[in-house]
Amino acid sequence: METAYVLVKSVMAHEMDVMSELLKIDSVKEAKGTFGVYDIFVKVEAKTAKEVEDTITKKIRKIKHVVSTTTLSVIPEQDKK
Template sequence: MITGYILIAVAPGMEDAVYAQLKKIPEIKQIKSVFGEYDIIATIDSKNIKELSKIIVKKIRPIEGVITTGTLISME
């Protein structure tokens, strides 16, 4: 099991809309708004890196307002 912390930069004014779309993704366990280089951090638990990558590429990045993502991975 791995945990991915997805750092999400959002277009100005789109924070609430992106947050609402992220809440619809069942694999996301936690969402936090933050200040700094990124605007939102989402936490995902997955079986492996391939599954995590698929969630990021197919479900998070296509959301309107998402500019870029960064990923931190914690392996247990």
């Protein structure tokens, strides 16, 4: 299982719209609103790194009112649950 965390910036006052759309994506396991530079903290899990990449580039970034994303990839050797 591959995991990445995505920091999402959205258009002001549309955070809840974006979060609602994020939670419809199968690979999105969590989405939490945050204070600060980024508006939403998202956990993405998929079977392969390619699936994680596709989720971010083809789904998350295409959501209306998403301004930008920053992806934090998990180092597999340090992913001890």
